[in-house]
Amino acid sequence: MIFDYITAAKRAGIPEDKLDRLCAIVRAEFPSDEMMAELHILRAVMAIERGDTTLDEVLKQGITS
Numbered sequence: 001m002i003f004d005y006i007t008a009a010k011r012a013g014i015p016e017d018k019l020d021r022l023c024a025i026v027r028a029e030f031p032s033d034e035m036m037a038e039l040h041i042l043r044a045v046m047a048i049e050r051g052d053t054t055l056d057e058v059l060k061q062g063i064t065s
Contacts, residue, residue: 002035005042012049018059025062
């Protein structure tokens with residue numbers, strides 16, 4: 001793991017099953033670049049934690065960048 005998005009997700013109160021869905025969405029966007037995928041996962045988690053967006057909105061739109 002390059003970026004610790006798991007700790008950030010726990011801090012933000014994101015359930016594991018929804019984090020798994022978020023990861024799948026992002027990894028589909030960056031199938032051959034794990035570092036970029038993890039960065040976008042972390043950015044999405046941090047946006048959720050700040051209140052810039054909601055987890056449901058991110059999962060519904062599938063937009064992480």
